[in-house]
Amino acid sequence: MAKWHSKTAVILAAMCAALAGPALATGMAAAVPAAASGARPSGAPIQLALIEGMSGPFANAGAAVERNLRFGVEQVNARGGVRLADGAHPLELVVLDSKGGTEEALTQLRAAADRHIGYILQGNSSALAAALIGAIDKQNAREPDNRELFLNYSADDPALTNANCSFWHFRFDAHAGMRMDALADVIQRDKAVKKVYLLNQDYSFGHDVSRLARAALQAKRPDIAVVGDEFHPIGRVKDFAPYIAKLRASGADAVITGNWGNDLTLLVKAAREQGLDTKFYTFYGNSLGAPAALGEAGVGRVIAVADWHPNAGGPASDAWYEAFRARFPAAQDDYPVLRMPLMIETLAAAMNRAKSADPTAVARALEGIRFDNGFHASWMRADDHQLMQPLYVMEMDKAGTRGVRFDNEGSGFGFRTVLALPAQRTVPPTTCRMKRP
16 A cells, blocks of 8 residues: 555646646635645544445446545545544445345445444445435434435436435436437437437336437437337346347447446447447446457447546546556556546545534535536536536547547557537536425
């Protein structure tokens, strides 16, 4: 660990120098990572419970989440932790395996409550997120002295910050509607696309992607024909060859999919193996394992949307990415997801603002908080607890080509930006009617 701190300190010190000029807006949380201060927080650790599938079909995705969150925790602790009314406290990540199932996730939530852990982190399933939010709402009403706050880094069902919004839930990812709007802006310009096939996982998020894709195409490209709209069991398909055969038979020019984890990796592998010559407009085509699975077949044909990517550009962005790679040097571990460490940084800033780790006080401090790490400015909308941040639509290409300095996970392939939307261009309407304690 000492070696990492030394190397990262040099990188982050350079990052701080690059960021010395920008001024933060009034009320904005100071967020520039500093070199390790050496000061060790002496207070009791503030525990954060990660409830995620650490075993089962999406274990690789759970492990990637843990790395990203741990990176954020280590950055906060290297600067002395959070500063509360009674002194400085470190953050501590507690990993609880949901095995990807709802009942196990709820069991782990009860275990976290028994340990009086006030912060629950989850995101790799909108269905699990909805179940956790419902349980936390009941827990907090039943035991006001043992409340929990849910921090969501990836569960993208729009309902979670609309009809089913909760004071105890904060989402740090763009929801499916925000992502689809960004993708549709690029599809609108792609005149070669005449026929689209929708292929998604058969659960709430997959159905959201399908519905939102139809609405976005109708609004921006009504000339495009939807030639397929299919759902497959989540996490249970081992061979996507039959689905690729259907795609080929449909004559689709493009596929729109919200698939993630192994469901995306196996899909794109099957497309490569069968030589399917079509574009994939994806929510997570840049995600864990996907570029390596596609290889040459993905060049110029895989489009993805994200809140950030390694080739977003700029010295501060590059320095942050280099710090992540220094911490996790193994190629297979090189999958940075900026919003996850920034969620931890934003939480720490809210605790500093509240001078407290009490979930209710921190929730109030999170409402409306603005956070800028020098290259990625965001704010948490108080109306629905949805984070507003930039979005990037990007296209896969070989590393070393124009705009692709960094590859993904040592695959030799990365992404270039084709559309960059500032945070103010991503703001969606909301139907949330927040009930506050």
